[in-house]
Every structure is written in structure tokens, then in C-alpha cells.
Amino acid sequence: MSDEDAPDSEPTQETLEERIDAIRGEFTSIEADLEPIRADLDPIRDEIEPVHDTVEAAETEDDLDEVEAELEPVRSDVEAVREEFDAVREEFDEIELPEPETDEDDEEESDGEEDDDAPDGPIAELETEQEALEEILDDLEAEIDDLEDEVDDIQSDVDDQRGPYATDVIDEVDDANGDIESTRWTEEGEQELRAAVEAALEDSNAVLGTSTSIPADEPLLDALVEALETLEAEIEAADLDPDDDADQIASLLEITDELQSGVDDATAWDDLQVREQLRREGYYDVLDHVKDFPPEWHALKVHEKRGNVDMVLLALESLGSDFMEEHCLEALERMGPEEAIEPMLQRANRRDTTAMSILGKIGKDDEEVVETLLEYVDSNPQLQRPAMRALGEIGSEDAVQPIANQLVAEETVVRSSAARALGLIGDTRAIEPLAERLEEDDEDTARASAAWALNQIGTERALEAAAGASDDRAYLVQAEAEKADLEPTA
Numbered sequence: 001m002s003d004e005d006a007p008d009s010e011p012t013q014e015t016l017e018e019r020i021d022a023i024r025g026e027f028t029s030i031e032a033d034l035e036p037i038r039a040d041l042d043p044i045r046d047e048i049e050p051v052h053d054t055v056e057a058a059e060t061e062d063d064l065d066e067v068e069a070e071l072e073p074v075r076s077d078v079e080a081v082r083e084e085f086d087a088v089r090e091e092f093d094e095i096e097l098p099e100p101e102t103d104e105d106d107e108e109e110s111d112g113e114e115d116d117d118a119p120d121g122p123i124a125e126l127e128t129e130q131e132a133l134e135e136i137l138d139d140l141e142a143e144i145d146d147l148e149d150e151v152d153d154i155q156s157d158v159d160d161q162r163g164p165y166a167t168d169v170i171d172e173v174d175d176a177n178g179d180i181e182s183t184r185w186t187e188e189g190e191q192e193l194r195a196a197v198e199a200a201l202e203d204s205n206a207v208l209g210t211s212t213s214i215p216a217d218e219p220l221l222d223a224l225v226e227a228l229e230t231l232e233a234e235i236e237a238a239d240l241d242p243d244d245d246a247d248q249i250a251s252l253l254e255i256t257d258e259l260q261s262g263v264d265d266a267t268a269w270d271d272l273q274v275r276e277q278l279r280r281e282g283y284y285d286v287l288d289h290v291k292d293f294p295p296e297w298h299a300l301k302v303h304e305k306r307g308n309v310d311m312v313l314l315a316l317e318s319l320g321s322d323f324m325e326e327h328c329l330e331a332l333e334r335m336g337p338e339e340a341i342e343p344m345l346q347r348a349n350r351r352d353t354t355a356m357s358i359l360g361k362i363g364k365d366d367e368e369v370v371e372t373l374l375e376y377v378d379s380n381p382q383l384q385r386p387a388m389r390a391l392g393e394i395g396s397e398d399a400v401q402p403i404a405n406q407l408v409a410e411e412t413v414v415r416s417s418a419a420r421a422l423g424l425i426g427d428t429r430a431i432e433p434l435a436e437r438l439e440e441d442d443e444d445t446a447r448a449s450a451a452w453a454l455n456q457i458g459t460e461r462a463l464e465a466a467a468g469a470s471d472d473r474a475y476l477v478q479a480e481a482e483k484a485d486l487e488p489t490a
Helices: 013-057 061-093 104-109 113-117 120-161 166-182 187-208 220-237 246-265 272-280 295-306 309-318 322-335 338-348 353-362 367-374 381-394 397-408 412-425 428-440 444-457 460-467 475-482
Strands: none
Touching: 013 061, 013 120, 061 120, 166 187, 166 220, 166 246, 187 220, 187 246, 272 309, 295 309, 295 322, 309 322, 309 338, 322 338, 322 353, 338 353, 338 367, 353 367, 353 381, 367 381, 367 397, 381 397, 381 412, 397 412, 397 428, 412 428, 412 444, 428 444, 428 460, 444 460, 444 475, 460 475
């Protein structure tokens, strides 16, 4: 066989060492690239400080323009630092650590102990160096994030102090007009709209010195739209200055707020049946004439605050919008009421992960709840994680073994979630499998979760197992191990 026909040889120990040295050189180069980036941060902080003083002293639009002029070079400097950092981070992310390769035939024929183990030492050291450098990158990125947030906060302060403007008023009128034009209204709703628009025109005429009215020779909705378009044109023609005419603009905004509230409260065709049902049930009784959009959302917030679980459940059942469903479920998750168990069970049976979380927040060790959640413990990660978390929060002893079985799942996130769920349950039967995960799992997050869970269980045996990982190769695991004070809580 010629040299050309010979198969490619496996990487030798020498080439592996060369690759490790090359990667170390890349690490050193990255650390060097970070130094000028880090050195740029303090001067930027010095630039930001006087801008804070300027924005606090600003009183007029011209003053705010000056603030933005001072802020612009700071923003540019921060963006430049971010761009430089991202380039270094990308370079770091592209580095791939080598894996020792072995020939299966050679492995069977030789004892291989020295050859198989030899690459592990330097590669393990390289992994530690990589983790340390990543921590440096994370810390520096956090500092850059803080600077970006500070610039954004100043810009937000400027934006908050600006105006209001006549264009804000025009936009409000245009929004209300768009709602009128795009919605199908009941006869009752049309008359409610007429009253709202008439009131807005009367008050606006008083502010602007105009005489706009609703045309009498057109269909009502067309006439309302035309009248509001005329109002927009008159506001624009008034050429109101945000400083000199601030009081007029503020008055017009109050008028348009009332206009929008009137439009929101007018009876739309699609809303009629649901709103009548909610009104009969007393859902809106808590509003006390407070205007918010939509009114159902404002009422929901009041019902949550007052602990009216039945009304929150009524809204969830009656209102079909994704917006209201999301807020109803969020309210139930914060409240955690036992009255929500049955409807949340129905949703959980339809693979609703938010409902699973709510069942966990309720925390009642109910047989039907546990059985429903256990069905998802051995499914897919998207369902396993919320189901195991909920079972952990419930503290179900029946769930210990099924969840412990997931400590050897293929996906790291599932193993980690299983460990944390067992920690929440706190059953001592989980100590041995958790200790085994802590000792044998290849993934740092899974080992850290196992250590956390052992600390949560808190018995002497559990704490000893957690403390045994104090020399783990990953800082994340070491940190959890150091929390084991060997003073059992149970």
C-alpha cells in the first residue's frame, strides 16, 4: 500500500498538545483584546455624570435638545465599545475545544490506561481556563449593559419631560376615529358615540376658539368620522407650541382622553353579549367610574386585589381575547386560589403549561392534580419541566420516584429540573439518586441543581453529600456545595 492509499491517521498526542497550546494562545489574545475595552468604560462613566445634571436642570424643549446633544457622543462611545466587545465575544464563542479520539480496535487490544487518560488532564485544564475567561467576558458585558441602560434611562427621562405636543392630541383623536370607523356598533352604541364626540367637540371649540360640529346630512357614523377629521385639521392649524401653549395642549389631551373613554365604553356589536353577561354578574361593579382600556382589564386588576376569585374565573371563561386570557391566568398564578383547581385541571389536561404552573402555585396535594401532572413527567421537555416544577411546589411524595427516574434523562434541562423538583419536595428518598447525579453527571448545571436539591432536603446525610462537591471543577457547583453548612434542617 502506498502512502497515498494509506488511511488518515488518528490525531497523535503531539498534535493534540499543539492544538491545546494554540487555543491557550487564542485565550491570551482575547484577554489582551479585552483590556482596551475595559479601559474605555471609566471615561464613558465620566461623560455620563454631567449629562444627569443637565437633564435634571432642563425646563424647556431647547434645554432638552441640549441634553440630547450631550448624550449623543456618549451613546456613540457606548455603541463602539459594544461593537468591539461583541467581536471579541464572537471570537471566543467560535473556539472549539478538542476531544481526544481513540481507535476502537486499539482500545480493545491494549490496556490503554495511560494513553486514554493522558488527554483528559490538559483538556480539563483547558475547560477550566475557558470557563474562567467566559466569566471575565460575562462580567465585562454586564458593565457594558449597565452603561447602555444608563444611557437609555437618560433618554427616557428626556422623552418623559418632552411635550406634550399637539401631534399627541392629533394622534389621540385619530386613534378614537379609527376605532369608530373600524368597529361594528349597536344602535345603542352609535348614540353613545354621538354623545362622546359632541362633548369632545364642544370642549375643543372652547380651547381652540373654533365651531366644529357633527354634520347633519350624513349617516351618523360617517358624520362622526368627518367631524373628528375636521378637529384634527383645526388642532394642526393652531400650531400650538409645547412650551408657550402647554396649558392648551394639556386641556386638549384631557378632552381626547375622555373621548377615547367614551368610544371604549360604547357598545360594540361583538361585545354586546359578553358584556351584558359580565354586567349581570356584577363584574363591572368594582370600577367606580374609573376609566381604563379595556374596562375588563381594569376590573380584573381590582378583582385580583380584592381576592374575588369567582370574578377572575368568570372573566377567564367569558372573555375570548388572548390579551384577557393571559392576564386572567397571570392573576390566578399570583393568587394561587384553590377554587381554580378544577378549571386549571381541565386546561392542564389539554397540555396547558401555564395551568400546570398555577396548580403548583396553589400547592394543594390533591390526588387528581398529582395524577394529572404525573402524566407529563415522562413526556417531552416542554411539558416535563412545568409538570415537575408544579409537583415539587405541591410537595407530592407520590411524585418522588417518577421524578427521580428523570435524573438520568438524556436532556440536561430535564435532569436539572428533576433535581430541583426533588429538592422542593424534600423527601429523603431522593438523597441517594441526587448524590449520584452530583458525582457522575457530565453537565455543570445538572450537578449544580443536584447540590441545590440536597441543600434543600437539609438532613445531615444530604448536606454531607452536597458539601462533598466543594472541589468540583465548576464554580457553579462549588457555590452550591459551599452552602451546605452541615447543620441539618430536618
